[in-house]
Amino acid sequence: MQPLLEVKKLKKYFPIHGGVLGKKIGEVKAVDDVSFEVKKGEILGIVGESGCGKSTTGKSILRLIEPTEGEVWFEGNEVTTVSSEEMRKLRRNMQIIFQDPYASLNPRHTVEKIIAEPLLVHGMTSAKERKERVQELLEVVGLSTYHATRYPHQFSGGQRQRIGIARALANNPKLIICDEPVSALDVSVQSQILNLMADLRDEFNLTYIFIAHDLSVVKHISDRVGVMYLGRMVELADKEELYENPKHPYTQALMSAVPDPDPDIEKERIILKGDVPSPANPPTGCAFHTRCPAAMEICSKVRPEFEPVSNHHFVACHLHGAKQ
Numbered sequence: 001m002q003p004l005l006e007v008k009k010l011k012k013y014f015p016i017h018g019g020v021l022g023k024k025i026g027e028v029k030a031v032d033d034v035s036f037e038v039k040k041g042e043i044l045g046i047v048g049e050s051g052c053g054k055s056t057t058g059k060s061i062l063r064l065i066e067p068t069e070g071e072v073w074f075e076g077n078e079v080t081t082v083s084s085e086e087m088r089k090l091r092r093n094m095q096i097i098f099q100d101p102y103a104s105l106n107p108r109h110t111v112e113k114i115i116a117e118p119l120l121v122h123g124m125t126s127a128k129e130r131k132e133r134v135q136e137l138l139e140v141v142g143l144s145t146y147h148a149t150r151y152p153h154q155f156s157g158g159q160r161q162r163i164g165i166a167r168a169l170a171n172n173p174k175l176i177i178c179d180e181p182v183s184a185l186d187v188s189v190q191s192q193i194l195n196l197m198a199d200l201r202d203e204f205n206l207t208y209i210f211i212a213h214d215l216s217v218v219k220h221i222s223d224r225v226g227v228m229y230l231g232r233m234v235e236l237a238d239k240e241e242l243y244e245n246p247k248h249p250y251t252q253a254l255m256s257a258v259p260d261p262d263p264d265i266e267k268e269r270i271i272l273k274g275d276v277p278s279p280a281n282p283p284t285g286c287a288f289h290t291r292c293p294a295a296m297e298i299c300s301k302v303r304p305e306f307e308p309v310s311n312h313h314f315v316a317c318h319l320h321g322a323k324q
């Protein structure tokens with residue numbers, strides 16, 4: 001299947017300024033050479049601890065923050081080089097849902113105005129058409145048409161995320177980047193929103209990049225899953241393959257912390273030593289070597305390539321790569 005989106009060697013470095021003159025004294029490598037593709041209609045989960053660069057990757061793809069280097073191809077367009085006018089048109093097909101629906105919805109606007117705004121931006125000038133579309137979208141996401149006249153503070157967290165989803169769907173996008181969309185919600189509400197998103201994917205033939213720190217959430221919804229650590233993608237595979245046969249020691253440690261639904265199965269928890277190093281000063285070689293229980297001499301010297309170890313399963317680790 002043709003990929004809808006291709007990300008090639010994406011980098012996002014944030015400068016660090018210091019001293020009296022505020023000169024650049026370093027940089028935070030938030031995203032450091034990340035490559036992957038997303039096929040039409042699939043849900044690619046991206047998982048990792050806080051600060052691993054997963055959200056920055058999502059925002060860089062949409063150019064909500066400008067990437068430092070790399071390419072992002074969407075339906076034959078190189079997103080990072082198009083003009084702002086072309087980018088505006090592309091955004092019609094590339095939307096984002098944020099973690100905190102309350103912060104992303106203007107508290108002074110009614111739900112109708114919030115959902116209608118992207119319709120107006122992309123040329124739906126008729127107020128009647130916008131009103132009808134808003135009502136249609138409210139029903140699609142499980143809200144009622146009378147909600148249109150209310151304000152964000154009058155809704156629960158789950159309902160607010162439904163409003164965020166309705167706004168993202170307004171212009172019939174092809175790709176939605178979901179940036180921790182259920183992290184701020186109660187567990188009972190999380191599954192409702194996840195089920196809604198899965199249904200919408202099927203109904204509207206959507207493609208998602210689903211970013212989360214919770215492996216159970218990502219497992220619930222994704223077709224493939226990528227694992228990020230300190231700005232780099234360290235493993236990527238089909239969901240079943242990744243959860244049953246994780247290859248990278250970091251993925252294995254993350255998996256060991258997920259409780260098994262069967263209480264009779266006892267899992268040995270892999271406790272990682274130390275904290276995640278600073279992305280302003282990442283370790284040399286494999287960025288995970290300071291915490292890896294399987295680290296070898298080569299690991300601190302040579303950065304492992306992100307390579308296929310089997311069909312559709314990629315790993316960046318000397319235990320599995322050509323440099324073993």
Ligand code: SF4
Nearest residue numbers: 286289292299317318
């Ligand atoms: Fe561990 Fe070395 Fe593999 Fe990195 S390359 S994950 S340090 S074994």
